[in-house]
Amino acid sequence: MNIARSSVKLSVAHGGKAIITFGGIAFFANQLSPGELGVFFLFEALVGVLMIPADLGLRGAAEKRISEGDSPSEMLTTAVLLKALPLFVIVSGVLLFGSYINDYAGESVAVLLAVAIVGQELYQFGLQIVSAELRVGETAILRLAHKLIWFVVGYFFLASGFGVTGLIYGLLVGYAIPFVWAMIKRSTAFGRPSMEHVHSLTAYSRYNFVSAVSGYFYSWMDVLIIGWFLTSAHVGAYEVAWRVTGVVIIGSSAIAQTIFPQVSRWDAEEAIERIxxxxxxxxxxSLIIAIPAFFGTLLFSREILTFVFDAEYATASLVLVVLMAEKILQAVHVITGRSLKATNHPELAARAAVVAITTNLILNVVLIQQYGLIGAAIATVVSFGINTAMCVNYLSRYLTVRIPWRELAWVVVSSVGMTLVLLGTESVAPVDSIFSLFGVIGFGAVVYAGFVLLSPSLRLKIAQSIRMVKSDGAAGEPVRGDD
Known part of the structure; x- marks a missing residue:
């Protein structure tokens, strides 16, 4: 597998997803009130949290075991059978307590929620099976299709008078079509299940389950607690800020998803030096975008929310700055956390997750009541910082983790230089419209790139990455000058 090429494919797909999501949310924010849009975000939050017990970590376990290359067909069938029971239980519970769910969300969404949980599970499972076959790059189009279908179908239903429910219909169709496509693209056939494979999958999934809890709770716990203590309008403003920050970890997520099956295979082959x-x-x-994005947000957080979305969302401008700082931590965590699990230490990732979940829950409950939306953002940063630090520490116990401090220092210097240039630019040409906002963002990107390219080591790394994308060799082979 060419890791560089697969990473680029996923980066392009994630970039396309981000553009569609960003544009879609911006468009829908101008068609719906923050309260109405907040209902959709609460629906997504419920899907995200209920996916945890519906999956029990089995998707990640299936990807890990199939990527190892030992009895993949049998592993696939066993995983499907194991997943059926918890999924049935959760869906039944949603339908049974539908009236309470409808009251919480503010719309009659319980039946749609049950369908969405099944759809999301099938969609994610299909992607992870193809990824486990070391064909991560081929999932790029499926990930992009999911968001594109959501926007197109959601727009159609919204224009037809379905309101916020139309966005949910778009989400459901967006799950179904890529899943069918993934099943057609997979090469792993269904085999005969066995108790041996049950033990292998559950031994991994019990720890992967806890890590999954961390991931989904990290993504949605604050939204659910905001919805409980505050209003759906607050949910809408907070989640819009969150979606803006999600753009900056496109590359990080793509790299993490790409290297997981390859690191898993190298771990099985005891090729530690390659890892x-x-x-x-x-x-x-992973950090080359996240760091300058934080500095840029310090300058233009209010303008981004006002001109791209609506003035009503500008109340979350400070939230946007704090959450953008958190993305620097996330850019590191997605690499180290998945590497820890890929090297067959899910129990350590789970331990870090438990600490982070507990911290996040306590801080969210306390700080949201005390400080509102900014309290939720602070809770997220603190808890995720703890999770990241613990994962880096655990990984360093088994591997020699070399942090490229010199390169990262130059990235920070370049970001500061960009910020100073933009401050001077803004004093001459204030940002007072969406066009001037995008113009100054584009100018800032050019200035930042110019500073970055002044570093010989970064120029070399960028050139090597481009050559690896063009070649058929596997990225991740030794690169001269890295040590």
């Missing part, structure tokens, strides 16, 4: 070389190669690209 130790690929981690520092992944860290710099």
């Amino acid at each position: 130790e070389r690929i981690i520092p190669q992944a860290v710099t690209p």
Whole structure:
């Protein structure tokens, strides 16, 4: 598998997804009130949290075991059978307590929620099976199709008078079509299940389940608690800020998804040196966008929310700054956390997750009541910082983790230089419209790139990455000058 090429494919797909999501939310924010849009975000939050017990970590376990190459067909069938029971229980519970769910969400969404949980599980399972076959790059189009279908179908239903429910219909169709496509693209056939494979999957999934809890709770716990203590309008404003920050970790997520099956295979082959070389190669690209994005948000958070969405969402401008700082931590965590699980230490990732979940829950309950939306953002940063630090520490016990401090220092210097240039620019040409906002963002990107390219090591790394994308060799092989 060419890791560089697959990472680029996924980055392009994630970039396309981000553009569609960003544009879609911006469009829908101008068609719906923050309260109405908040209902959709609460629906997504419920799907995200209920997916945890519906999956029990089995999707990640299936990807791990199939990627190892030992009895993949039997592993696939066993995983499907194991997943059926918890999924049935959760869906039945949603239908049984539908009236309470409808009251909480503010719309009659319980039946749609049950369908969405099944759809999301099938969609994610299909992607992870193809990824486990070391064909991660081929999932790029499926991920992009999911968001594109959501926007097109959602727009159609919204225009037809379905209101916020139309966005939910778009979500459901967006799950179904890529799942069918993934099943057609997979090469792993169904085999005969066995108790041996049950033990293998559950031994991994019980720890992967806890890590999954961390991921989904991290993504949705604050939204659910905001919806409980505050209003759906607050949910809408907070989640819009969150979606803006999601754009900056496109590359990080793509790299993490790409290297997981390859690191898993190298771990099975005891090729430890290869794993130790690929981690520092992944860290710099993960942070090269997140760091300048934080500095840019310090300057233009209110303008972004006002001109791209609506003035009503500008109340979350400080939230946007705090959450953008958190994305720097997330860019590191997606690499180290998945590497920890890929090297067959899900129990340590689970331990870090338990600490982070507990911290996040306590801080959200306390700080949201005390400080509102900014309290939720602070809770997220603190808890995720703890999770990231613990994962880095655990990984360093088994691998020599080399952090490219010199390169990262230059990225920070370049970001500060960009900020100073933009401050000077704004004093001459104030940002007073969406066109001037995008113009100054584009100018800032050019200035930042110019500063970055002044570093010989970063120029070399960028050139090597481009060559690896064009070649058929596997990225992640030794790169001269990295050590």
